[in-house]
Amino acid sequence: MLAAVEELLDSWPGTLLVVSHDRYFIERVTDQQYAILGGRLRHLPGGVDEYLRLRAAQRDAAPTAKNAGSAASGSTAPSATPALAGADRRAAEKEVSAIERRLQRLQKDLDAMDVRLADAHDDYDALLALQAQRDAVTTEITTLEERWLELGEELDG
Numbered sequence: 833m834l835a836a837v838e839e840l841l842d843s844w845p846g847t848l849l850v851v852s853h854d855r856y857f858i859e860r861v862t863d864q865q866y867a868i869l870g871g872r873l874r875h876l877p878g879g880v881d882e883y884l885r886l887r888a889a890q891r892d893a894a895p896t897a898k899n900a901g902s903a904a905s906g907s908t909a910p911s912a913t914p915a916l917a918g919a920d921r922r923a924a925e926k927e928v929s930a931i932e933r934r935l936q937r938l939q940k941d942l943d944a945m946d947v948r949l950a951d952a953h954d955d956y957d958a959l960l961a962l963q964a965q966r967d968a969v970t971t972e973i974t975t976l977e978e979r980w981l982e983l984g985e986e987l988d989g
Contacts (some may be wrong), residue, residue, distance in 0.1 A: 837861075855880040868910050874988065916986050931980045939974050942966065 833858065839981040841848065841861040852858050858865060858880060865876045867883045869890070877881045916924050945966045 840952065870988070870989065907965050924987055928980060928983050928987070929982070935973060935976055938969055938976070942969050942973070945969065952973070 838857070838861055841850065849974050850858065850862055855918065865883070866873055867876055867886075868874070869883075869886055874886075876886075878885070945962055949962050949966070952962060
């Protein structure tokens with residue numbers, strides 16, 4: 833029966849939300865994995881293995897937080913930063929939303945520049961100007977993505 837379900841899901845042309853505790857099944861039939869960690873839905877680009885690492889880090893961090901005074905523990909677990917709360921959290925969420933909107937606009941601009949670059953293949957001056965604009969947009973995208981990642985880490989705590 834499981835093989836039949838896997839075959840059906842593999843051939844499904846649309847999007848499905850699959851909820852299961854069977855990690856092997858999830859790995860076989862899904863392209864993206866998410867988990868609820870700390871009461872929040874979190875994307876797991878590393879799949880179930882990433883989930884297991886994060887859960888282990890949470891378990892390791894809990895006793896470490898209780899025994900913060902014992903420096904001789906020898907633990908190499910990363911220190912957990914407290915999640916944002918209240919007004920700081922709302923401000924960070926608002927900034928994340930603004931960054932996501934800006935990234936979408938910049939990606940559209942980048943796509944339009946790529947079309948103009950292809951059209952200007954014989955105009956050297958136009959190519960140079962468009963490439964300079966494209967480089968500036970790419971740099972801004974990189975900066976915004978880095979800030980987005982920083983905020984995501986702060987919000988996840």
